[in-house]
Amino acid sequence: MAGRRDPPEGEPEGLPGGDDDEYRSVVFDESFIREARLQEFSARERMTDHADAVRRVPPAQPPPPAKGRARGIFWRGSRQLLLLVLVVVLAFGTAIYLGLRNPYRPATGRSVDQVRMSVIPLAPQGPVPGGTPADLFKHSPAAQFRVGAAGITMPAVRETGGFSESQVMAALTTVKDYLVASSLDPDVIEGRSERPVRVLLDADQLDQFDAGFAAPADDGRHAPTGWLVRFDPAKVAQADDEVRVHGTLRYQETSPGTLEVVSDHVFVYALRPASSDAQPVRDASLFTVRRELRFRFDLDALPRHTARLLTSEVQAGPQACSAEPPTTLRPLLAGQRAKLREPAGTDPYATGPANTALCGTLSRAAEPSPAS
Numbered sequence: 001m002a003g004r005r006d007p008p009e010g011e012p013e014g015l016p017g018g019d020d021d022e023y024r025s026v027v028f029d030e031s032f033i034r035e036a037r038l039q040e041f042s043a044r045e046r047m048t049d050h051a052d053a054v055r056r057v058p059p060a061q062p063p064p065p066a067k068g069r070a071r072g073i074f075w076r077g078s079r080q081l082l083l084l085v086l087v088v089v090l091a092f093g094t095a096i097y098l099g100l101r102n103p104y105r106p107a108t109g110r111s112v113d114q115v116r117m118s119v120i121p122l123a124p125q126g127p128v129p130g131g132t133p134a135d136l137f138k139h140s141p142a143a144q145f146r147v148g149a150a151g152i153t154m155p156a157v158r159e160t161g162g163f164s165e166s167q168v169m170a171a172l173t174t175v176k177d178y179l180v181a182s183s184l185d186p187d188v189i190e191g192r193s194e195r196p197v198r199v200l201l202d203a204d205q206l207d208q209f210d211a212g213f214a215a216p217a218d219d220g221r222h223a224p225t226g227w228l229v230r231f232d233p234a235k236v237a238q239a240d241d242e243v244r245v246h247g248t249l250r251y252q253e254t255s256p257g258t259l260e261v262v263s264d265h266v267f268v269y270a271l272r273p274a275s276s277d278a279q280p281v282r283d284a285s286l287f288t289v290r291r292e293l294r295f296r297f298d299l300d301a302l303p304r305h306t307a308r309l310l311t312s313e314v315q316a317g318p319q320a321c322s323a324e325p326p327t328t329l330r331p332l333l334a335g336q337r338a339k340l341r342e343p344a345g346t347d348p349y350a351t352g353p354a355n356t357a358l359c360g361t362l363s364r365a366a367e368p369s370p371a372s
Helices: 030-035 043-047 067-101 133-138 165-183 203-214
Strands: 038-040 054-056 116-123 236-255 258-273 285-298 308-317
Touching: 133 236, 133 258, 133 285, 165 236, 165 258, 165 285, 203 308
Parallel strands: 116 308
Antiparallel strands: 038 054, 236 258, 258 285, 285 308
16 A cells, blocks of 8 residues: 555554554455455466466446335335425416406407397377278389398398408398397287397397396387387287388498397388278288397307397387387377377486487478378
């Protein structure tokens, strides 16, 4: 050995002579031998052909962990991985919860503004003309009108950029179905059902629709006749099932993803007193309803085949003016006159919805002139 050096595990104990022992440099304990990297060949091995007197010994490998210890290491690793996954899941769930509960998140729902509606009765200037339905239609402005749904014609359909040609057609078809249900369906006209109209409305508007029939009000929001054409079956009946119709449909993409459809149609009905059943009918009169409705569609609503009504403007006559809530239309029949009355008073200082009761005058040119 080249020089003195302490063994790897310290100075061996129990050697004679202590630090002055002259043989200290050649005494090797067991730990020193284990740490040696060179090993001398044995006498038998040196008898064979060896160029070197010693051989190099590879470093000792640590013993493998016991089976129980390996299992403990595996369990600790699995537990740490499980805790990491749990932390990630909790963080992700917290982020979602906070996002849903954030009161300042931008609104993505559609507008729920209520429908604005006006129903204006048109009072005649004299007695209401009467006669047979055929004679009345022949001598009225409705002589060339088509009958029923055939009078609701489709415009030329083109894509708008945000809506394809088929999507525009779907919107127009929904509006036509709404007009047929609300203006031509006998059950609706005679006050037996509102369901054919209700099922075609956007779900957001059903509360307003139901409130108008449960508690009609002359407030520009809750008039049943703003949604549909309806007569009091105790007072009037249809003298002819062939309602005459004429009007237009037009559409426009008002903003990306929003299509508006405007319908402007005149419906002419032949009516008679509910108590009269004489045949042939000679006591009929014509009642005219002009309806201008504005609808809005988005891409999500088209597959549902429902319409969102924005505004409803109705003019109807001949009928009497009244300040009472318009639960139904009130036709004046053959020979009847409108009563002269002052307009209903309006208080500009009153709070709450404004009274929108209006009344117009039916032009004589709009009335039939049957042969006397």
